[in-house]
Amino acid sequence: MPELPEVEIVRQSLHKKIKEKSIKKVIIRNRNLRFKIQSDFESFLEDKKIIKINRFSKYLIIHFEKENYCIIHLGMSGTIHILDNKKPLKFTNSSFYHSPLLPKKHNHAEFIFDNLKVIYNDPRRFGFFEIIKNHQDLEKRFKSMGPEPFSKKFNINYVLNYFKGKNKDIKSFLLDQRFVSGIGNIYASEILFACKINPFKKAKQLNKNECLKIILNSKKILRQAINRGGSSIRDFKDILGNQGTFQREFKVYQQDGDDCKRLKCKGIIKKKISSNRSTFFCNICQN
Numbered sequence: 001m002p003e004l005p006e007v008e009i010v011r012q013s014l015h016k017k018i019k020e021k022s023i024k025k026v027i028i029r030n031r032n033l034r035f036k037i038q039s040d041f042e043s044f045l046e047d048k049k050i051i052k053i054n055r056f057s058k059y060l061i062i063h064f065e066k067e068n069y070c071i072i073h074l075g076m077s078g079t080i081h082i083l084d085n086k087k088p089l090k091f092t093n094s095s096f097y098h099s100p101l102l103p104k105k106h107n108h109a110e111f112i113f114d115n116l117k118v119i120y121n122d123p124r125r126f127g128f129f130e131i132i133k134n135h136q137d138l139e140k141r142f143k144s145m146g147p148e149p150f151s152k153k154f155n156i157n158y159v160l161n162y163f164k165g166k167n168k169d170i171k172s173f174l175l176d177q178r179f180v181s182g183i184g185n186i187y188a189s190e191i192l193f194a195c196k197i198n199p200f201k202k203a204k205q206l207n208k209n210e211c212l213k214i215i216l217n218s219k220k221i222l223r224q225a226i227n228r229g230g231s232s233i234r235d236f237k238d239i240l241g242n243q244g245t246f247q248r249e250f251k252v253y254q255q256d257g258d259d260c261k262r263l264k265c266k267g268i269i270k271k272k273i274s275s276n277r278s279t280f281f282c283n284i285c286q287n
């Protein structure tokens, strides 16, 4: 599943290509995504001009004129492809999971512009589209979600208060979108390694200094990942066809069995599976 940095790369690609353009036509081939695409979806989007593409957490938000919005969530396997009309063979993928052999039968939605088209492909159909018709509803949509790691709201008072009396482990909190938005399994492991905190430590047992480290490293690791074009797992690429390179900098994620990359640490990276998720950590510096 793409996490915040990969969705940010998709956002940048889309913003570059379709801002200030009008959607000429929308073709829906399969309405049955995670939420059924509503019947007025096509007529709502056609002839609308795009102002910009924003993002909140893992949600892409297309801003149209007059406070109209379309939210796109890529779910588990959603990919966005931009095809240039002038160079029909040039196929530019801009999503997390990508295969050049992606079956066309999963091209569920097409958005036609003057010079290009944007295709949404999603084999597992966990992604979705949602249209929103005013600014208040857009704010309401994300109200129950926690702040992004980059937000000023993700600060020491917020974290200390949130963790008070909480028995759940810190890794689970980093994945809990009500606490903080946009972090998934890859970056949660990397952030906790950077903090030298054991992923299974209970949140209520973290001291102020450890909470500060979590806040700072969440921002730092996600920022680095965005700067590296995200993590290319299964061939994620940006609009220019460049792969992300953050996967080369993974310190613990999928590094189990390797020596710890921290200087002078003699530890080994371990993998532990709980509730169907793998957690990676060093058995010495994160003990």
Ligand SMILES: [Zn+2]
Binding pocket: 260, 261, 262, 265, 266, 267, 268, 282, 283, 284, 285, 286
């Ligand atoms: Zn170590």
